[in-house]
Amino acid sequence: MPLGSTLTMPIQSWFPTSLYVEPLLANGLARFNRELLEQCYLVRDTDPHGVEWSDEHYVNGYTSYGSMTDLHLRYPHFEDLAKAIGRHAQKFARHLDMDLQGGSLRMSSCWVNIMPANTVHSLHLHPLSVISGTYYVKVPKDASSIKFEDPRLSSMMAAPPKLEGMRPRNQQFVTLQPKAGQVALWESWLRHEVPSNRSEEDRISISFNFDWV
Numbered sequence: 434m435p436l437g438s439t440l441t442m443p444i445q446s447w448f449p450t451s452l453y454v455e456p457l458l459a460n461g462l463a464r465f466n467r468e469l470l471e472q473c474y475l476v477r478d479t480d481p482h483g484v485e486w487s488d489e490h491y492v493n494g495y496t497s498y499g500s501m502t503d504l505h506l507r508y509p510h511f512e513d514l515a516k517a518i519g520r521h522a523q524k525f526a527r528h529l530d531m532d533l534q535g536g537s538l539r540m541s542s543c544w545v546n547i548m549p550a551n552t553v554h555s556l557h558l559h560p561l562s563v564i565s566g567t568y569y570v571k572v573p574k575d576a577s578s579i580k581f582e583d584p585r586l587s588s589m590m591a592a593p594p595k596l597e598g599m600r601p602r603n604q605q606f607v608t609l610q611p612k613a614g615q616v617a618l619w620e621s622w623l624r625h626e627v628p629s630n631r632s633e634e635d636r637i638s639i640s641f642n643f644d645w646v
C-alpha cells in the first residue's frame with residue numbers, strides 16, 4: 434500500500450515489534466503445569482551431561498540446551514506442550530501476516546531452563562529460526578523478568594538518549610514479568626536476556642524455536 438494514500442496524520446509509527454503473551458491452555462492448565470514441573474526436574478536429574486555442561490555455561494543453574502534440545506520429540510508431556518504452543522505460534526504468524534506459502538511453522542528445538550537464585554541468561558537472539566519463545570513453568574515471587582531490546586538499537590549510532598518520562602512506545606528496553614502457565618512468543622531476531630534471578634526459589638521455563646518448513 435503506498436504510504437501517501439494513508440497519510441492522514443503528520444507523524445505515523447511503523448515497523449512494530451510484536452510480543453505475544455497468553456495462557457497456554459484455556460482449561461486444565463494448573464494440572465498440566467504441575468505435571469510438567471515434575472518432568473523438568475526429571476529431565477535434569479537424568480541428564481548428567483547437561484548438568485556438566487551447565488556447570489560451565491549456565492552458572493548456578495541447569496539447562497538442557499547443551500545436551501537435549503529435542504525434548505518435544507522425547508517425552509509425552511513436552512510433546513503435548515509443543516502441540517499447544519504450535520496453536521499459539523500459528524495465531525501469532527497470522528497476526529504478523531506471514532505468508533507461509535504452503536509450508537508451516539514447526540517446532541525445531543525445545544529445552545528446559547532451571548534458574549536458582551543468582552542465575553543469569555545473557556543477551557542473545559535465536560538465529561536461523563522464525564518464531565522463538567518461552568513457556569513459563571514456575572515463576573516465584575521476585576523471580577527475574579525477561580528483558581527485550583529495541584532491535585534498532587545498534588543502528589542508533591548518534592542518537593541522544595531518551596527522556597526519563599518518555600512515552601512507553603519509545604522505550605529501548607521492554608520488560609515482561611511472566612506468570613506461570615503463560616507462553617510468550619516473539620520473532621527470533623529480537624534480542625532478549627534474563628537478569629539475575631533474585632528469588633530464592635527456582636525459576637523454571639521451557640524455551641523453543643519454530644522454523645519455516
Ligand SMILES: [Fe+2]
Pocket residue numbers: 557558559625640
Ligand atoms: Fe532466548
